[in-house]
Each structure stands twice: as structure tokens, then as C-alpha cells.
Amino acid sequence: MTNTPVKNPSRIQMRNRRLILDSALEVFSRDGFGGATLDAIAKGAGLSKPNVLYYFEGKTEIYVTLLSQLLETWLDPLVELDPQGDPVEELLGYVRHKLDMSLELPAESKLFAGEILQGAPHIADYLKNDLKPLFDRKCSVIQYWIAQGKLPDIDPAHLIFSIWSTTQHYADFGAQVSVLLDEQDPAARAHQHLEKMFRRLLSPVN
């Protein structure tokens, strides 16, 4: 009866919604929200445009669905930062995890980057109500580590920004990176560089 079935999804619904979201991820991350078209998404999914609109209410709903699914998995590594663990290894593990995600899921990173770039119009509430509290908690953890003398004095919030920016750079600016580097796969050197950089930054001062 309802135009957009969500509950008790059949196998066909599961398959087609997945096809649509997969195609939409490519299109939105390549063309941006404004540049993306339902026709391109439908074509990529191998469906007709009205058929796509049978599964989603509109372009915006596809986009927001994609974003919210993304946010869950994307912020997960930050959640796992363990106050009980070794500070340097915890943070370096986080760097590695984030870099791996950027290298393996560049489209997701680009989708998120595009949304923030344009002022986060679709996820402003999420940033304020979900990300901000998590961010504050993790800043407190880092501050706690510093107070314990396990980390050098460093601004927790801006440290996290630096981790985010340096790791996501390989996805978001991948087009630039691949032109500037001579080697085809930057993964290994990126890992070595960030490992060395953040280890120096975080290891205790002599």
C-alpha cells in the first residue's frame, strides 16, 4: 500500500535497494549532490527512473540514507579509542584504521567530504547531537592521557582534526595525489609516513 516499502523487505527489495545505493554512492561522490541525477543513479543500478522512485521517495532520501549508513561505520573506529589502552598505540591504531578506510572506501570519504564542504546541510543535526558529544568524550580521554604524563601536551581537538585530515586526504584528494606521485599505489608510503609522523608527535618528549 505504502509507496516506499521499508519493513519486511523482500529479497527483491533488498537487492534493488542495495543496487540503487551502490550506484548512488558512485554518482553522488563523483558529481556531488547537485550534479547527481536520478537518471544516472538509475542507469548505474540497471533500473528505470520510476523504478528507483518506487524504492526511495526521492533524490534527497537516497542521499540521506547513504549518509546516515556511512556515518555509523565511519565514526566507529573513534568510538573504540580505549582509555585503558596505551595512548600512543591507541592513537596510532586509530590513524592506521582511518587511513585504511580512506584507501579502501574512497567514495564514502568523498561523499562525506562533499557534504561537509557544502556546509553539511543534511547532517547538521547529526554533527551537533551525535558527533559532538562523542568528539568531546574522546578529547577528554586524550586530555586525561596528557594529564597522566602519557602523552606530550597537545591540543586534543586539533590533534583529531590532524588525524582526520591527513588520512582522508588520500581519498578526498586522491585525484591530485595520483597525479603528483610517481608510484601507482600510495598506500604503503602513506602508512609509513603517517606512522612516523604521529609517532614522533605523540611519543614523550626527552
Next chain:
Amino acid sequence: MTNTPVKNPSRIQMRNRRLILDSALEVFSRDGFGGATLDAIAKGAGLSKPNVLYYFEGKTEIYVTLLSQLLETWLDPLVELDPQGDPVEELLGYVRHKLDMSLELPAESKLFAGEILQGAPHIADYLKNDLKPLFDRKCSVIQYWIAQGKLPDIDPAHLIFSIWSTTQHYADFGAQVSVLLDEQDPAARAHQHLEKMFRRLLSPVN
């Protein structure tokens, strides 16, 4: 005779082309290339749409003009990296300069970021023919400094990536930064953090 006058620009042409480019920078950086419309650009410039098209051949030409003007000034600080100067101070000066530009000209940074994010379709040639040689030269300079023992062993290319990403983060992800930080102006702390971070990274190992 020609539809788009460029030579011997009159005062009116100077003024209106500037008005159009100023408006277009706002619109393109906010809505992306695909999401931007000529109507929005025209409205922002206080002109009619056909009047805008009297000065530029089309949406793409406005966008490319904006990008190429931007690239000149944006890469300038990198050009000025002086092989004769003190390595640490040269690089820290570069960091400061780039951060200042991000903080003061966020729209320009976002415009560039959006272009790269979408695969750099309009400036692929520029990246390959202009930026790449400059990038390689500066990598050589840094490698030279390392060989002289004036810098710790660090991957020059990825060091530049880290400088770019951390500084531009405050512009490109400004919407996120402003939500996550309690203070309204992140400039001072951002400067302190990046200064401390890159100084630790670049100062000689004990």
C-alpha cells in the same frame, strides 16, 4: 564584434567581470559545480542572466576562469620555499602561510577542494603540466635538506600532503570544525597546534 570581450577591458567590463567572479566564487564553493546555477550567479552579481553571458561564454568558462585565477595565487607560497633558507623555518613559514590562506579565503579553498574531489575534470592538465613539476622540484629541495642532515628523514611528498591537508582542513571542513569546537574562532589554536606539531616533526632527532 566578438561576443566576449577580453582585451582592452573598459571600466564597466572590469567591474562586471569582477562582480560575476565574486558571486560565482560564493555560489560554486557553496553548491558545487553541478549544483550552481547561472541564475544564482547572476542574482548574486546583481545582473541579469543574459548579461552575465555577455561577459562569459558559459557556466564552465566562469568556473575555469575562477579556478585558474585561484591556482596562481594558491600555489605561490610553495614556489617561495627557499632552498637557501633554514629548512625548519621555511617549512613552518609555509604552514603558517597556508593556514592563513585557509582561514581568510575559505571559499577559494573549498572551490579547489570540490574540483579535486570530483576527479579534477577541469584542471587535470594543469595538475600534470604545472603543479607536478613544481611539486617535484620542492620534493627535491626537501630531500636535499634531509641529505644535508638539516631535517630528519621524512618522505617529502607525503610531508607536503600532510601540510596541505591539515591546513586546508580548517577551510574545507569548516562546517564540521565550527560545530565541534566550543570557541567561535579556531584560528589561534589552529596556529598553535600546527606550529607545535610540525616543529616536533621537523626538528632534528636527539
Next chain:
DNA sequence: TCGTTTTTTTACCGTTTGGTAAAGTGACGA
């Protein structure tokens, strides 16, 4: 098998888009 529900297709619509044609307005020098 039949009837019902789900899924897909065809045909279409109103709006917005980038862009054009051409008439009109203004400034300025001879």
C-alpha cells in the same frame, strides 16, 4: 490454477536549466 500483491514499464508533466536572438538603451566622439 487463480486471485492478490509486488514490482516494472510506459507515457507523461511542470519546472528549471544553460543558452540564444534580437530589440532596446546608453555613452561618446565627430
Next chain:
DNA sequence: TCGTCACTTTACCAAACGGTAAAAAAACGA
């Protein structure tokens, strides 16, 4: 004062856009 050229406006267009209605087809349960 007139003609020329630079600039601006009005009116318009074809294509692409997001989205809808409704019929056709396929899938499914009894």
C-alpha cells in the same frame, strides 16, 4: 545632431530535471 559601438533587457527555446499516474507484468500464496 547623428552614427557607432558597448552594454542591457525582454522574450524565448530545447533539453534535462525530479517526479507522477496508471497500466502492464511478474511473483507469490492458497
